Amino acid sequence: MPFLFIVQTVFGLVSLVILGTSGYLLWSWWDGDLVIQAGGEVDRLRQDWRLWVGLGGQKVRGGSAQLYVERLGAAGAPATILTHGWGMDSTIWSYAREDLGPQLALTLWDLPGLGRSRSAREISLEAMAVELRGLITQAGDGKVVLVGHSIGGMIIQTLARDRPETVRDRVAGVVLLNTTHTNPLKTMILSRLMLALQKPVIEPMLRLTILLHPLAWLSAWQSYFSGMAHLANRLGFDGHVTRSQLEHTTLLATRNPPAAQARGILAMLRWDATDAFRGLETPVLVVGGKQDIVTRPDACRVIAASAPQGTLELVDGANHMGMLELAELYDTMIAKFALGVSARQDRRGQVGP
Numbered sequence: 001m002p003f004l005f006i007v008q009t010v011f012g013l014v015s016l017v018i019l020g021t022s023g024y025l026l027w028s029w030w031d032g033d034l035v036i037q038a039g040g041e042v043d044r045l046r047q048d049w050r051l052w053v054g055l056g057g058q059k060v061r062g063g064s065a066q067l068y069v070e071r072l073g074a075a076g077a078p079a080t081i082l083t084h085g086w087g088m089d090s091t092i093w094s095y096a097r098e099d100l101g102p103q104l105a106l107t108l109w110d111l112p113g114l115g116r117s118r119s120a121r122e123i124s125l126e127a128m129a130v131e132l133r134g135l136i137t138q139a140g141d142g143k144v145v146l147v148g149h150s151i152g153g154m155i156i157q158t159l160a161r162d163r164p165e166t167v168r169d170r171v172a173g174v175v176l177l178n179t180t181h182t183n184p185l186k187t188m189i190l191s192r193l194m195l196a197l198q199k200p201v202i203e204p205m206l207r208l209t210i211l212l213h214p215l216a217w218l219s220a221w222q223s224y225f226s227g228m229a230h231l232a233n234r235l236g237f238d239g240h241v242t243r244s245q246l247e248h249t250t251l252l253a254t255r256n257p258p259a260a261q262a263r264g265i266l267a268m269l270r271w272d273a274t275d276a277f278r279g280l281e282t283p284v285l286v287v288g289g290k291q292d293i294v295t296r297p298d299a300c301r302v303i304a305a306s307a308p309q310g311t312l313e314l315v316d317g318a319n320h321m322g323m324l325e326l327a328e329l330y331d332t333m334i335a336k337f338a339l340g341v342s343a344r345q346d347r348r349g350q351v352g353p
Helices: 002-031 048-056 090-100 125-138 151-162 164-170 191-211 213-226 228-234 243-255 258-269 297-306 327-351
Strands: 033-036 042-045 069-073 079-083 105-109 144-149 171-177 284-289 310-315
Touching: 002 258, 069 090, 079 090, 079 125, 079 151, 090 105, 090 243, 090 327, 105 125, 125 144, 125 151, 125 164, 144 151, 144 327, 151 164, 151 171, 151 258, 164 171, 171 327, 191 213, 191 258, 213 228, 213 243, 213 258, 228 243, 284 297, 284 327, 297 310, 310 327
Parallel strands: 079 105, 079 144, 144 171, 171 284, 284 310
Antiparallel strands: 033 042, 069 105
């Protein structure tokens, strides 16, 4: 989502300032101050605080793409496709693999340009919806359940907007986790400020990231090793996050190419799929976090209200990465929904023609 990428970029710049300051302090410690002793001998007086601050400065704490696809879980169970958020990859579903694998037949995939999937020429919500449609086709003749977090939910809505017949004929139900229905800058905290900055600041910054990709990646890794990236990603969690969850999320956001991430965010800023489910009878479960600052709960309310069979669940104590830090709760809701809509489809098939 744009908010976390922007914060990561700012923290990366701060981290570069810290690196430069550390380098200056180390140099000034070594250079020292010239002192003439009583006997005329010249000596260097070095202030040890410069050495220790300089060394400690990096320890701040706080359809066209080649896709990687993994299939696992219970054979014959409801087919369920999990789509991760932007800047992440399919490993972010590690808890879901463990919790849902015994109950569902899972398909996990890395979005184009992220994880082990190669980048497509075009990174857009529309292009990724085409890739998702291909995965649905490969899942067999039955209906599938689609689960999407953040941009994953936006991709599913794009599919419903552009190919409603695919959702009507091939999708038993949809689970949208901490996602929005329009330009994410409109549904995040400080939205008025972010929208005012979109044209003069945010979009040029994203295009500069693409143009100076190697430097942007170097800055991202420097920010990761200094701990500044961890501080930035911490803003996407509430109070339940563990150290390993924060480390995993930060490492993925750093390891994935900044240019690909910037292209995806530019695509989000031009996107809208409001009312994508309005003409569909497909059951839709919308799960949001009451403390989500990246996608405010109001966005979830709009999506659920526009779907004829929409259900809204707002989770207390959940920020944007609620599906990770409250994985047991989220996975329980996903499993109950997927098994329920699939059983309903089976009953209809038995009494159908």
